[in-house]
Amino acid sequence: MTIELVIFWVLAIVAVGTSLAMIAGKRPVHCAVIFLGTLGSLAGLFLLLIAQFVAILQVIIYAGAILVLFLFVIMLLHAHSGEGPGEKIRFQRPLALALSLALLVGMSLVFWQSGFGEAPPAPPEGMGTAEAVGNALFERFILPFEVASVLLLAGILGAVVLSKKERG
Amino acid sequence: METPPLWAVLVLHALKGLVILVALLTAFAYMTWLERRLVSRFQVRIGPNRVGPFGLLQPAADGIKLFFKEDFMPAGADRVLYLLAPAISMITAFVAFSVVPFGPPDIKLFGVPLFQMANPNAGILFILAVSSIGVYGIILGGWASNSKYPLLGALRSSAQLISYELGVGLAIVSVILWAGTLELPKIVEQQTGTWFGFFPRWNIFILPVGPVAFLLLLLGATAEINRAPFDLPEAEHELTAGYQTEYGGMRFAAFYAAEYVNMITASALSVALFLGGWDGPFVEQVPLLGVLWFLVKVFAFVFFFIWVRATLPRVRYDQLMDLGWKLLLPLALLNLAVTSVMVLLWRELGGG
Amino acid sequence: MTIPISYYLVLSGVLFAIGTLGVLARRNALIVFMSIELMLNAVNLAFVSFARLWADMAGQVMVFFVLVVAAAEVVVGLAIIVNIFRTKETVDLDDIDLLRG
Numbered sequence: 001m002t003i004e005l006v007i008f009w010v011l012a013i014v015a016v017g018t019s020l021a022m023i024a025g026k027r028p029v030h031c032a033v034i035f036l037g038t039l040g041s042l043a044g045l046f047l048l049l050i051a052q053f054v055a056i057l058q059v060i061i062y063a064g065a066i067l068v069l070f071l072f073v074i075m076l077l078h079a080h081s082g083e084g085p086g087e088k089i090r091f092q093r094p095l096a097l098a099l100s101l102a103l104l105v106g107m108s109l110v111f112w113q114s115g116f117g118e119a120p121p122a123p124p125e126g127m128g129t130a131e132a133v134g135n136a137l138f139e140r141f142i143l144p145f146e147v148a149s150v151l152l153l154a155g156i157l158g159a160v161v162l163s164k165k166e167r168g
Numbered sequence: 169m170e171t172p173p174l175w176a177v178l179v180l181h182a183l184k185g186l187v188i189l190v191a192l193l194t195a196f197a198y199m200t201w202l203e204r205r206l207v208s209r210f211q212v213r214i215g216p217n218r219v220g221p222f223g224l225l226q227p228a229a230d231g232i233k234l235f236f237k238e239d240f241m242p243a244g245a246d247r248v249l250y251l252l253a254p255a256i257s258m259i260t261a262f263v264a265f266s267v268v269p270f271g272p273p274d275i276k277l278f279g280v281p282l283f284q285m286a287n288p289n290a291g292i293l294f295i296l297a298v299s300s301i302g303v304y305g306i307i308l309g310g311w312a313s314n315s316k317y318p319l320l321g322a323l324r325s326s327a328q329l330i331s332y333e334l335g336v337g338l339a340i341v342s343v344i345l346w347a348g349t350l351e352l353p354k355i356v357e358q359q360t361g362t363w364f365g366f367f368p369r370w371n372i373f374i375l376p377v378g379p380v381a382f383l384l385l386l387l388g389a390t391a392e393i394n395r396a397p398f399d400l401p402e403a404e405h406e407l408t409a410g411y412q413t414e415y416g417g418m419r420f421a422a423f424y425a426a427e428y429v430n431m432i433t434a435s436a437l438s439v440a441l442f443l444g445g446w447d448g449p450f451v452e453q454v455p456l457l458g459v460l461w462f463l464v465k466v467f468a469f470v471f472f473f474i475w476v477r478a479t480l481p482r483v484r485y486d487q488l489m490d491l492g493w494k495l496l497l498p499l500a501l502l503n504l505a506v507t508s509v510m511v512l513l514w515r516e517l518g519g520g
Numbered sequence: 521m522t523i524p525i526s527y528y529l530v531l532s533g534v535l536f537a538i539g540t541l542g543v544l545a546r547r548n549a550l551i552v553f554m555s556i557e558l559m560l561n562a563v564n565l566a567f568v569s570f571a572r573l574w575a576d577m578a579g580q581v582m583v584f585f586v587l588v589v590a591a592a593e594v595v596v597g598l599a600i601i602v603n604i605f606r607t608k609e610t611v612d613l614d615d616i617d618l619l620r621g
Contacts, residue, residue, distance in 0.1 A: 008523050012531050019535055019558050023542030028550045029311060033249065035554055036304065038535075042561055049528065049572040054583045056293045058564070061587050064300025065330060066557070066594050071307050072326050073598045074550060075319060077605050096544030104537035111529040120525050120573045128580065130290060130350055136577035137584060148588040155592030162599035 008048060015041040028074045032067055039063050051128040180280045185266075188285055192265060196428040197227035203474050210478035237417035242313055245414070249312035254415065254422035257305025261426040261433070264298040267291040268436045269353045270466075271446050271459040283446075283459060284353065291352040292340055295437060296333075299392065303329045305426065306394075306411050313414035321410030324485065328391055328398070331492040336388035338500035339381045342507040343371055343441045356445030370444040377507045382442045384500050389434040391492070394427060396477035398488060435469030436462075528569035535562035549601050549611040553594070560590050 018037035025031035039062050046055035126132055137145055201216065201223065208215025216223035241250060271283025281287070288294050303326060310322020347355040359370050367373065372382045391398040412423045439445060443465050446458030483491070539562060542555025564583045571579025605611055 005523055008527065012527075015531065016534055016538070019538045022558065023538060023546060023551065023555055025551070028548060028554075029246070029249065029308075031551050031554055033252075033304075033308065035558070036301075038558065039561065042565060045528065045531075045565060046568050048523070049568045051568045051571065051580050051583075052288075052290060053293075054564075054568060054580050056290055056297050057584065057587060059297040060293070060300050061591065062557075062561070064297065064303065064333070066591060068300075068303055068307065068326055068330060069594055069598060070550065070554065071304075071311070072323065073602060075307075075311055075323055076602065077550075077611060092547075093545050096541055099544060100537045100541035103540055104533060107533035107536065108530055111526055111533055114526075114529075120522060121575060123572065124575050127575065127577070130293070132577050133580055133584070136581045140578065141581050141585075144585060148585055151592050152588060155595045158592075158596040159599045162596065162603055 004048065007044070011041045011044045011048070014038075015045070029071065032070050032074060036063055036067060039067070049128075050123050053128055053130045053133045177280055184280070184282065185285060188265070189262065192262060192429055192432065193425070195432060196425050197231065199428050199431070199470060200230065200424070201227050202470070203477075206471070206474045207478045210475070231421070234417055234421045239417055239419075242315060242414045244314040246312040246314065249308045251419075253305050253309030253312055254419040254426075255305075256308065257302060257426035258422040258429075260298050260302035260305065261429040264295050264302070265429060265433045265436070267294050267352060268433060269356060269440060269445065270436065270462045272451070272455045273353045275455055281353075287351060287353060290350045292344065292350050292355075292437075292441075295433070296337060296340070299430070299433075300333065302426070302430070305423070309415065309423065310411035313411075315414050317413045318411045321413070325394065325411060328394075328488060328492075331489060332388045332391040332398075332496070335384055335492065335496035335500045336392060338497070338504050339384035339388065340441065342377060342381045342504050345504075345507050345511050346371060346374065352440050352445075356440050356447065359444040360447045360451075368444055368447065370442060370447070372442040377503050377510065378442070380499065380503045381507070382438070384496060384503065385438055385441070387491075387496060389438065390473070390476070391488070393430040393434050395431065395473050397480040397482050399477075399482065431470065431473060432466065435466045435473070438469060439465040525569050525573045528572075529566060532562045532565040532569070535559075535565065547613045549604070549613050549616075552613065553597055553601070557590060557594070560586055 015038055018034050018041065022031045022034045022038060025034060039058060043055040043058045046052075046058060204226070205215045205223065216226040219225040219229045241247065266285035267288060269284040269287070273281045273284060273287070275282050306325045306329075307322045310318040310320075310325070313319070343355065344350060347358055349355060355371075359368070361369050363369055363373075370378075372378045412420055415423060439462060446462040448457065448461030448464075451458045451461065536559050539555045539557075539559035542558065543552050546552050546555065564586050567579045567582045567586070569579075571577060601611060604616060608616060610616070
């Protein structure tokens, strides 16, 4: 076992454990805090995959903005469990478990058979830095980048319209 | 030159971390003293003067007092989060400082630069990332206390921190554009030297964008570290003590320490980005002097923050949000646009 | 030794499946929403591993776009949840059945 592999396993176990705890959590606040752990371990995995810039983006945007927004709304709503007693759809939990297990088996089969088993080649110089991401983003992906800005604008407008109080 | 043994490097790193930690804690303790003395001066009072000469032992007395306070937990509090929140605040505050370079990187012992804890190649982004985690300390502390005032304080602070993060980020981006690097020591090194032989090449003097970006960073940082006049999350008139109302003893001290260490980090970051870091007279002859210059500049910032607190009244919450979204953000965007045009023109004209 | 990419891919598959489970099994709108975020994150992990495999920055740029989509989605989604809570006083998805005949 190399150090890299040990780190991978630790992060992977943390990621799976926290995400399981997240979907099983009772109170949304706890779920959000536990999800913070998932995001952190994913950032660590990104570092292992030589994607430093993406890892930091992940922390700044996901942990620093998106999840804070979640917490903000949770506190605003004061929602404790938010789930009424009794299930309206019969066998919801077992069915959900069966379906997601089926999905997992399917995906794992594809991933194992696709032959990505061997170790990847050595990364090129300067991979994953802000410079590399920036060059790719503003040269090869300039059109999607502009479209993304339109999407963000749409998001802002949507939020403003939705949170505006009805007049009259 | 032979490479130093691994254990020596590791021990050196650990020692360096320890020294920085102790120094920060001492600085925190004496900043509380300094703040109380200075604010008293501004208000024509005397301030703490009983414990030791000039009240110099007051921080120690406060520390002992806080240490022996009852360790309580409010009824109905969320146990885990209540305990976690001050820890998050304090840890992120100290971790954020670890990438601040407070002296020239050439001064090395066994190949370890002495005046910076770590130098990741995205140093500034690291500070932003860590400080964005620091928000959780405040929000969770306010939520977990199961009390009205802390919750309101936490809601206010999360909105405030998210809003002002944008302005700060954009101000920093304009510096990054000038420097072309994310590494703090390199950004500082680019500011050494002079224009026309006497004028320091600090980023704040890059007209017209430098002063604007500096001002944006200063305003944004004041809001980010919850200092007056933007200390609404803990506005004592409306919210008693905001998110830390239900905290006492050492946990309260942890929040307090985080606040002051954040103040130091914000000052140090502003100094490194805009005021030439360790640059100053005679640094080239005596590199060690750089540390002194850096500390002097940081102290000036700290003094400024205290001065502002003693002078300005607290703004109203809607004024705060208006300032952030309607003035700071557009100005920061405009500033960024002008900076990018200037950088492009500079390249076209063959500048370096 | 570097770690085979398939490890990362399987991990991302596991996380994605957990996210699906959360979406299907939970009824609290906020937790369902967080599970969707988890699925997006699992996809991000897959993108970054493919970027590593082919030494191509495109995979990492895709993460950037996923982040943009996630941010926009969260803003609108949370606004909708807050609105529903204002009118129905609940975030239980099963109680939101106004359109049921």
